[in-house]
Amino acid sequence: MKILLVDDSKTMRKIQRSVLTQLGHTEIEEACDGQDAMSKVGAFGPDLLLVDWNMPNMDGLTFVKKYREMNKDTPIIMVTTESERSRVVEAIKAGVNNYVVKPFTPDVLSQRIDETLTKAGASAG
């Protein structure tokens, strides 16, 4: 399974990559903001995206809206902070499938990924 991590923080990407690797995922690509992600989705063709909300150049919400114009099915998990929790509904309307609030533990991230993939698998089936 191909997973795209979109986050301007290298540390966060490293954490997410580590959790995903522990879960057995090895095809992982990284993007440092929404713009970078837009340039990579075509060639990489992810099966899951983890997208941070606040990023320079193109924030997560804008990216999700643009991405959904060309891809309606690939599941997206939004990574938010407590202060952005109130805007989660807006993100879900934009096409986000699940979200995880920072700070999160590796277990929580792992659980969210499992949930999201299970749901996506069920709806695809």
Add this chain to the structure above:
Amino acid sequence: MSTGSPEDSIKATVSSDKMTATLSIAAGADPAMITKQLCLTALTDANVMVTHEIDGAVASLVEAVNASPGEAIERVVATGLPPVHGEDERLVFEEEFDPTTLEEEMHERESGGGSDFYSLVSYRLANEGDLIAKVHPAVSGQDGMTVTGDTLAAKSAKPLGLSLDDSVMVKGDGTVVAMGDGVVQYVKGKLSVLPQLTVDENVDFSTGNIEFDGDVLVKKSVKDCFEVTAARSITVQGLVEAATLRSGTDLILASGMAAREKGVIEAERDVKARYLDSVAGFVGRHCEIDKEVVNCEISVGGRFSAERGAIIGGHMRLCGVSDVGALGSEMSAKTTVTLGRIAGFDVLREQIEELSPNLEAALEKVQSEHEMLDQNKGGLTADQNERMTELQFKVSSIQSLLKRLEAAQAKLNDAEDQFAETDLTVQSRIHPGVTLRLGEYIAEFETSVKGPVRITLNASGRPVMVDLVGGVETDLRERARVVERESHGKTGSMAA
């Protein structure tokens, strides 16, 4: 114009090798007397075989005479055909596998100066599937002929007489491929890739270090500072000096090893040696010594046997059932033998013991920072939220590592309980100065003990000595000063 006879005017000569025939027309010869027929007659008289080509050359000569009447003319009118010799069948090695150039290469490197003499290579190694050489087929020759019609025989092409075994294969295009890993050898027309490397001389500056993927046999000695590494066994028939020997299976040292505290042996399986002196290393399985083991630091994973020999000085770690002639020396040489502990495990244990506190300290530090941030959880900035996530990740990672270390330690203990034996038989004598470490106990012998005796741990884990003549079992503390490991050097003798 000359008025002589045609014979005087036309002269045919044949070179001494009979490869050319020359016609000479004398100066002043009457052109009317220089006819083609007379010229051909002169050549025939000189035993030249007249061919169509000669006929043309003579006609051309006659034309030249008529064009320049009276001039002396000399022309080669016939040329013999030299023989084309056959080309022998030959074997051309790929440069890196060519054993025939080794001697020259070694000489060049030795005389070149500045080389790493220890890394000189005196053999060619091939791996399975390597293209090592090509057989070029013989090309047959063609006979030649002199101007007088004699045949010049061409040398016939000789076959190579190449002899092969199963270790190499010749493909349809003549390429020779190694069928396994080994040393490329080409001796008296026989090409093979030998799975055993035989070093007929000493391993020294003439050979360089030896590294081989199969078995190695050294017929003479291994000199100071040289290394022999083999994926399979190593057998050394001569003496091993302060060298390093690493064997993937067995190590046989027929004449022993005198290493002056600089020698190393590493054998994944068994070691057999006449004697070992000042050697460090490990033996994966069993170790059999004919005579003494002197000042060595060796771990033996399986049985240790030196029934007619002795362990004198040094520190031997014996993991399996052991049988030795004598322990220590009459001069009370400080000799330590650890029984029933797997040396490699001790190293791992030490690493775990060092690592655990470091990880725990790191965990405490991370948890402390995490707690501070957690107190203000509702009002954290975006950066602090990220830091919190990072800290939680670190906590999780460190906890996971600590769990793995704990599991590893438990596995080490289980494996040691399963595989290690605390069982030593001493045939003749245990001398003062000997220290035995067994289980959690350390026994120091201050007086001599006569053998044969067997030292082991009894059912309750206490060290005991069994007199193998009378069959009497006694507490080891009756024959030696015994202390528990933790209290060694602090509290004195073990409590009864």
